[in-house]
Amino acid sequence: MKQLSVDVAVIGGGPAGLAAALSAKAEGAQKVMIIERNHELGGILQQCIHHGFGLHRFKAELTGPEYAQRFINELDDTDIETLLETMVLEITPERKIYAVNSEQGMMEISAKAIVLAMGCRERTRGALQIPGSRPAGVFSAGTAQRFVNIEGYMPGKRAVILGSGDIGLIMARRFTLEGAKVEAVVEVLPYAAGLTRNVVQCLEDFDIPLYLKSTVIHIHGKDRVEAVTIAEVDDAWNPIPGTERVIECDTLLLSVGLVPENELSSHAGVKLDPVTNGAYVNEHLMTTIPGIFACGNVLHVHDLVDNVSKEAERAGKYAGRYAMGTLQKPEKWVKVVAGDNVRYVVPHEISLTEPVEFFLRVQRPQDDVIVDVGGVRTVRERSVRPSEMLNIKLTPEQLQNFTGDTFVIQVKDRKEAEQSA
Amino acid sequence: MREKQTLTVDVAIVGGGIIGTAVARELSKYDVSILLVEKEAEVGWGTTKANSGIVHAGFHEEPGTLKAKYCFPGNQMYPKLCEELDVCFRRNGILMVARNQEEWDIVQKYYQRGKDRGVPVELLSKEEALALEPALSSDILGALHAPEGGSVMPFELAAALMENALQNGAQLLTNSPVVAAQVEGERKVIETAEHRIEAKVVINAAGLFADDLAQMFGDDYFTIKPRKGEEYLFDLDTKDMVTRTIFPVPTKVSKGILVIPTAEGNLMMGPTGDNIEEKEDLATTRDGFARILEGAKSLVPGINPRKIIAQFAGVRAASDRGDFIVELSPNVPGLIHLAGMESPGLTAAPAIAVDAVKLVEEAGLKLTPKEDFEPRRKPMVRFRSLSHEERDRLIKENPAYGRIICRCESVTEGEIIDAVQRGARTLDGIKFRARAGAGRCQGGFCQPLVMAIIARELGIPLEEVTKRGLGSEPVMYHAKELLTGGEGQ
Known part of the structure; x- marks a missing residue:
């Protein structure tokens, strides 16, 4: 059996995997590899021939394949290795990956860091x-x-x-x-x-x-x-x-509905959130298994690919740092909790010392609300709906004001909130 | 109209279910010409396909019935049969659980019945039962344990029996419903749309349609009473929840709602037992699901319906006798009825096949054993059960085993090609033989890929690939065809 070793192995070459690999490379990781089961990169974007992708990221209305191609072009300028038509069969907690293709047969790939980017399947x-x-x-x-x-x-x-x-x-x-x-x-x-x-x-x-x-x-x-x-x-x-x-x-x-494809993750011992069906992650998007990171639809089902790319870049960055041994562990983690009319929040744990970016979804549609973010910031929204993710960023300065044990994010009726204040 | 092609054989078997295929294989041990006629695109597609797959232990059946006569001997034939045919068979054991004193009395009756027949059985206290199966309800009083009960994939077994019979000289006609049958002198003649088959002996293994076939011969002394059973299959990750098949005490009409670990490991719950009018009513129902869930939860409370990946229904070909019919027709010489095959028909099939051979001899055919009978079929490659090293070696020999087509069940292109070479013609055929599409995504990802492989291997266009025979093509048109004066106008 062929043996390989890499710094960062990215499982899945869809939008999440592409952005994560590029970002790990940009962060300084030497040997970055994407393992993709299809014969081409791009994942599900390749069949999404309608337009509407990239409005946020590229300020352009792209088709799925066009959106993917922008990343693939970028990838071509790097030495990121891609294994196509290669299926990962198993991941171990020690970060060994067993993968197979018809040319090389079985491979054992040892990775310093792994980014899970396998996407989701349909119910x-x-x-x-x-x-x-x-x-x-x-x-x-x-x-x-x-x-x-x-x-x-x-x-x-x-x-x-x-x-x-x-x-x-x-x-x-x-x-x-x-x-x-x-x-x-x-x-x-x-x-x-x-x-x-x-x-x-x-x-x-x-x-x-x-x-x-x-x-x-x-x-x-x-x-x-x-x-x-x-x-x-x-x-x-x-x-x-x-x-x-x-x-x-x-x-x-x-x-x-879509279900994150976490069979490989579960087998590796990654703990899953029963609400998202994705991994529990900290603000580095690291799962409960050290050195294994997750992003994109395998972590939680996203609304827009632009958000997938954004999240994957963070996962890739931290995976790159982990592989190089430069990812600092915080003194403590504070649990993030989904409060009123919040179905879930990712990440599940934050350090309070670094900037953090939350993705969350509401339980039910609600108009004229404020989102109370751990008591350190409020965001006003004209309307929130389950189909649209909310993206909220906090700076370390804002986080400094946090007191308590759990960081609750909740959605409140604006008028009621203002009256009680 | 084209004239029908005439085929002359010693024995014609009508119906390629578990009974027909078991008989074909058993008869293929003898120097006799055999033709099996099947109405569907592949064998094993009627009642067999939807069977629970339980190889019963033999303690259930009423004394004096044919069910009792054939069940335990059939069970005892399974290990060797499945070893020869390389079919998945697990002797995982059976527990019949008592939930109150009344049921405990009934369980003891079955214990005695098993003892009387020589079936290995033991009575377990609640603690002993829970030690074996910790997921069982803690409300039970005790259980009957039959360690030799087992689990098999019924479709796989029927396909393997047929494949082995073909290896040994039997012939098979698929897509061939029998449209007429009559006696012409010494010969029995059955007709399909394209063939006229003349046989010395006809074996009626037509399952749900056994009474219809008998009637074509003017033989109408039994009827088939269709009884539907729904089944719900769970994700493979439920694998370790329960090891043994869990039975309640039986009801008047069936063995009750069970929790079944299939031979492949998925958990399954069911079946219902509902008398129906239409023989091919395979619809699952909301009500059936509710009853099954309630029954299964009373045995194994931790069952999680969110883990269900598939559901299906099958129809038992029960007879109005309430027992198997294994006999020469009293009215039509040379016509053998193997009918009324409800539970434990699958278990009994190998033993019934042995007696069917005797009936063929009684019907006047002289049977000489073949010296060159080959009991083994070509071994199956099951990529998912191989070690990493074995996989690596296999791929070096044949790169098609390095291309995973079905990601949920880790099924390779090599296995799908092999399934086609062994007789699979349809998506369902591939699913049942090679498991591509049988997993949690139910073919969502692999269906287009599997269709492309079938089309390539059979040399047919993609739109002619079917789910389970003519009329069930998943894709009906080329893109743009509906816009350019095609069917869509």
Whole structure:
């Protein structure tokens, strides 16, 4: 078995892995390697041929492949090594990576630091337990996207989409532009799960109906999907009898959530947060296993790729420092806690001595709020929604004012907060 | 209309489920021509595919039934059979759990039944049972332990039996529903859309459709009463939760809702047992799920429905006798019925196959054992179970084993090509044989890749690749086809 050793090994060559590798290199790490299972870098961006990427980072409306290419071009100017069509099978807590490809066979790669950047997978019909038969024609939205945009095939011509996640909304438009009819987008929540701009640009602009507080309760068809039954749901998501409606279709797309792909991480002993399904990390984005870092959608599912790149750059920077032995350990870690109307916050621990950048998501939509960040800063927001991540930065000066044991971040109604103040 | 091709054989077997394939393999030990006719694209796709995969211990069955006659002997044949065919088989044992005094009395009855039959069984106190299976409910009184109960992948076994039968000279027609059957003198004739098959002996192993086939021959003395069972499969990371198959005491109609560690390690819960009208009603239901979850939680409270990755339903081909039918037709000479195969049909199949051979002889065929019978099929490569060093050597020999296609189950391109070479023709066939797409993402990532490999290996366009036979093509059109005067107009 081939033996290799590197300073920083980045697992996954999607947007997170690319940014992390570049940043580790820029930080001074000598030997940086990206291990990618696909035959090209860029990850899921390569099938996202719609535009809207990079508005924050590049102040330009790029397609997915264009966004990825900017990083790939940068990478070409470095000596970062990339192993393509290579699958990581195992990571050990001692930071040994077992990977395989058809040319080199099995490889044992010893890394001083590892950055986990494997991304996420789509939730499936099986996970949702949608009743009915099991015909062909049920796809996760991302799989359908790959068929259309990469392979050049249309799954069907008459679709229902369950879930209003961003990929589902994008695929509603894609299917329509490809000449198929999208009969409905069905969402169990009382609001769309995806970004507002996608609801407008992908559904409203094409007159595709969005049914809220509804779900698919039965799939019909023996060999191929023939129809689905949808129904309205109550607050506990139980179908309301009498509201059932059969919609004929040949395809059902599922856009019902993404799950970070942390099987490798778990096997290595990395502790996971049951809310994000990603690793517990400190402000260096280091997991509970020393020298193993995480970023991007494997850490928590992001809204915009721009935010993935930003987070991955931090992970790469600290991984680079760890590999070089220059990452300082703080005197103590303070736990970060998700308070009222906050579903989760990343990172989970902060040192109070370095600048920190939080990503968080709310539980439910709320208008006119202030976000209380550990009592040391407040941020006013006109509206917060679960689909959009909040990004809050704190300086060491602001953090100095913190008193207490746990650093609570909470969302408060602005008027109530001002009255009680 | 094209004239049907006539095939003449000694024995025609109708139905490629676990019974039909087991009989084909057993008969292929003898110097006799065999043709198995299967309506689906691959064997093992009816009731067999959705079987729980339990190799029962043999203490359940009512005395005096054929179920009792064949279950324990069948169980005893499994280790050698699966070793010869290189099929995953685990003797993980069975526990029947008592949750109250009434159930404890029933458990003791089964203990005695097992003892009487020579089935290895023991009674366990609550503490002993919990020591074996710490995830069991602490509300139990005790349990019956049958260490020789096991777990097998039923589809894999049917495919392996067929493959081995083919190696030994049997023939197979897939995609061939029988449309007509009659007796013509000494011969029995069955017709499919494309073939007319003349046989000296016909074995009816048509499962759910066994009564329909019998009726085509004018034989209508039994009927099949379809009974549906739903199953829910968990993520592989539930693997170590439970080792033995956990049974409650049986109900009147079934062995109850079980917690089943499959041969591959995933946990499964089910099945329901609901009488249905339509033989191919394979829909899972909200109500079925609720009942199964309740039943499974009463045995293993820690079961987490969030870990479910797949669900499916199968239909048991129960007969109106409530027992197996293993006999020569009293009305049609040379017609053998192997019907009514509900639980423990899978366990009993190897033993039934042995008796089926005797019935063939009774029907007048003289059977001479072959000297060159090959009991082993070509060994399977299972990349996920190899050591790193073994993997490395394998890839050096064949680089296709270095390309992982299914990331959830670590299935390589080499294994998928091998599955096609062994007879897989569809996505489901690849999933059941090689496990590509059987994991937590349910093919979300690998489906396009697997389809491309099937298309390449079979030399067909991608849009002709099916999920499980004609009409189940996942992709129906080329991109832009709907915009340029194709189907979408």
